[in-house]
Amino acid sequence: MFNGVPKIITKYAGIFISITVLLFILIKFIPENIIISNYGAGAYNGLGLKDPVFIQYFYFLFDLITGNMGSVNIKIYTGNTLGIVGMLLPETLEFLLISFLASLAISYKVGVFIGTKYSNTNNINVNVFPFLILYLITGLILLTIFSGLLGIFPLRYIIPNRFATGYPWIGYAGNGIFITKPTNIIMLDSIINGNYTVLIYYVRGFILPFIALIIPSTIYLCIYISRLTSIEYNKDYLKIAFIRGLYGNDYIKHIKRNIDSTIIREMKPVFILFIGGMIIISYIYSYMNIGEFVVYSFLNYNGGLMGAIYGIFILIVIILIFDFIIDLAMRGKKYVLH
Amino acid sequence: MYYIKLLIKNKLSLFSIIIIILYFSGFILDIIYPEYLGVTNINSILVFRFKNDLIPVAPSIKSWHLYMGTTYYGIEIFPAMLAALKIDFTILLASLTLSIVTGFTLGYIAVISKSKIYRSSVLYINKVFFDIPYIIMALLILFVVRPSIYGIIIAIYIAWFPFYINRSCKTNRKEIKYAFTQIIPYIISDMGSMFGLITIITFLGFYYSNPFIVDLGNIINVNGNVSEYISFGDWWIVIFPLIFIIVFILFTSILSYKIKVILNDKK
Numbered sequence: 144m145f146n147g148v149p150k151i152i153t154k155y156a157g158i159f160i161s162i163t164v165l166l167f168i169l170i171k172f173i174p175e176n177i178i179i180s181n182y183g184a185g186a187y188n189g190l191g192l193k194d195p196v197f198i199q200y201f202y203f204l205f206d207l208i209t210g211n212m213g214s215v216n217i218k219i220y221t222g223n224t225l226g227i228v229g230m231l232l233p234e235t236l237e238f239l240l241i242s243f244l245a246s247l248a249i250s251y252k253v254g255v256f257i258g259t260k261y262s263n264t265n266n267i268n269v270n271v272f273p274f275l276i277l278y279l280i281t282g283l284i285l286l287t288i289f290s291g292l293l294g295i296f297p298l299r300y301i302i303p304n305r306f307a308t309g310y311p312w313i314g315y316a317g318n319g320i321f322i323t324k325p326t327n328i329i330m331l332d333s334i335i336n337g338n339y340t341v342l343i344y345y346v347r348g349f350i351l352p353f354i355a356l357i358i359p360s361t362i363y364l365c366i367y368i369s370r371l372t373s374i375e376y377n378k379d380y381l382k383i384a385f386i387r388g389l390y391g392n393d394y395i396k397h398i399k400r401n402i403d404s405t406i407i408r409e410m411k412p413v414f415i416l417f418i419g420g421m422i423i424i425s426y427i428y429s430y431m432n433i434g435e436f437v438v439y440s441f442l443n444y445n446g447g448l449m450g451a452i453y454g455i456f457i458l459i460v461i462i463l464i465f466d467f468i469i470d471l472a473m474r475g476k477k478y479v480l481h
Numbered sequence: 482m483y484y485i486k487l488l489i490k491n492k493l494s495l496f497s498i499i500i501i502i503l504y505f506s507g508f509i510l511d512i513i514y515p516e517y518l519g520v521t522n523i524n525s526i527l528v529f530r531f532k533n534d535l536i537p538v539a540p541s542i543k544s545w546h547l548y549m550g551t552t553y554y555g556i557e558i559f560p561a562m563l564a565a566l567k568i569d570f571t572i573l574l575a576s577l578t579l580s581i582v583t584g585f586t587l588g589y590i591a592v593i594s595k596s597k598i599y600r601s602s603v604l605y606i607n608k609v610f611f612d613i614p615y616i617i618m619a620l621l622i623l624f625v626v627r628p629s630i631y632g633i634i635i636a637i638y639i640a641w642f643p644f645y646i647n648r649s650c651k652t653n654r655k656e657i658k659y660a661f662t663q664i665i666p667y668i669i670s671d672m673g674s675m676f677g678l679i680t681i682i683t684f685l686g687f688y689y690s691n692p693f694i695v696d697l698g699n700i701i702n703v704n705g706n707v708s709e710y711i712s713f714g715d716w717w718i719v720i721f722p723l724i725f726i727i728v729f730i731l732f733t734s735i736l737s738y739k740i741k742v743i744l745n746d747k748k
Contacts, residue, residue, distance in 0.1 A: 161609040172625045270670045276677025291711035298708045419614035
């Protein structure tokens with residue numbers, strides 16, 4: 144049952160440590176006075192700046208794990224780094240989860256359909272990198288059409304600011320950052336508190352970023368899955384089965400079973416692309432989540448360092464957990480290279 | 482020559498080549514003869530101001546300068562977009578060249594090297610880089626080296642060269658003499674991807690030290706007020722620059738795919 148689990152855990156522990164080392168090395172290129180002014184009071188103790196560099200790394204690692212990352216002073220927020228990341232994390236996870244699952248479900252259906260109807264047995268390789276710019280393109284085009292020209296959806300912020308004063312379960316930290324009780328996920332909280340006005344406004348604010356985020360990855364996965372399906376569809380075993388009438392209309396089930404493991408492995412680069420896309424989309428729509436926070440942190444050299452590092456760290460941890468789950472689910476299964 | 486002949490025979494690849502050449506011609510003209518845009522230099526976006534109007538003007542056919550309208554400060558979008566190729570393609574070519582040289586060299590050595598430790602180390606470091614989205618990596622490096630043209634070049638270069646290590650490492654030892662040929666399709670599609678990445682970086686506002694830089698992302702950013710302009714219904718300030726990027730990325734991707742198919746058929 145646990146075959147291969149220790150190996151996967153060791154692998155990801157190693158990657159985790161290596162990434163923290165990389166972040167630490169990059170920070171060491173920043174002048175110390177900037178680091179101190181960014182961290183705020185207690186920088187020497189918190190980051191161990193008086194100790195040798197080797198020891199400083201462990202201070203840094205400890206700070207990352209415990210969230211002791213000083214303070215941020217950026218356009219959208221001023222205060223404790225851990226506090227703001229804690230506020231934004233639930234909404235970030237909800238946005239990622241819903242969008243990614245929706246993208247996967249749509250592309251799987253469409254990809255398998257196209258793959259069986261329109262045969263394309265060319266190379267399976269699709270370059271994932273150009274798809275990042277599609278997030279900027281879809282985000283801005285949808286915003287221009289549906290918010291600018293048609294005025295159907297709001298231009299920015301997930302819910303209107305005025306809701307912060309009207310409902311006791313909603314708090315407002317400024318610049319479109321809301322804190323809701325009890326879960327800090329607006330959609331869930333509005334249902335728990337039975338307030339459907341907020342829910343409707345939330346859905347209106349959510350729908351454009353959601354569509355903009357799922358379009359590029361859905362296009363990519365549709366192309367990938369349709370080619371994969373096509374290759375499987377044209378294999379000899381299926382041709383023989385068709386001639387003998389073995390599978391009837393059940394052939395899709397066999398195709399799906401054979402391509403599933405390859406698709407699941409392909410989720411890793413797609414999810415990384417997705418995180419990159421979320422950063423761009425949340426900036427365009429001022430959608431409160433860690434993506435927007437990271438961009439504004441990067442933009443402020445004198446007050447955003449800790450926010451940028453911690454925000455990136457959280458996003459990378461999300462990626463590693465996702466990859467870990469994929470590896471765990473796929474251990475022992477044969478990976479067919481097409 | 483054989484591959485080029487095959488490419489030219491295919492109408493779509495030929496059309497892609499022509500489009501890409503047009504973009505590069507614009508880049509070369511921006512350097513050697515900026516007068517074709519009606520200005521003597523293209524160091525600031527303000528040289529493309531139409532009258533001294535601050536409000537964007539809708540597209541018009543009165544003059545080719547106004548075909549795509551004007552954006553903030555009355556900047557004419559079409560000539561400004563063409564001028565933007567100078568900086569964007571300079572960054573693109575510099576970072577692409579550096580990425581290819583570094584990534585290919587490290588990857589090539591890993592393939593031919595008999596040292597398993599070296600090969601494993603290169604692949605492991607690569608894996609670490611791969612777990613960080615390249616946009617995050619580029620922004621992180623840019624934060625450290627500070628925004629400037631050189632900063633953006635370094636940021637994209639460091640974020641990108643691990644991809645070339647990975648691509649080079651995919652080559653078998655027996656096919657090592659064809660290793661560079663195998664990465665040509667990637668080079669073509671990376672031109673589009675990097676052009677997109679440069680635009681994203683400048684769109685996000687990582688060039689506050691010079692808000693008048695002649696760059697596509699900066700044109701779309703509208704001095705940080707893109708939402709306000711969109712809310713006024715000024716669709717052209719966003720749509721035309723985006724089409725300009727889409728066309729380049731689309732045709733580099735198509736050409737890359739066609740080359741890949743030809744190389745696979747040859748195999």
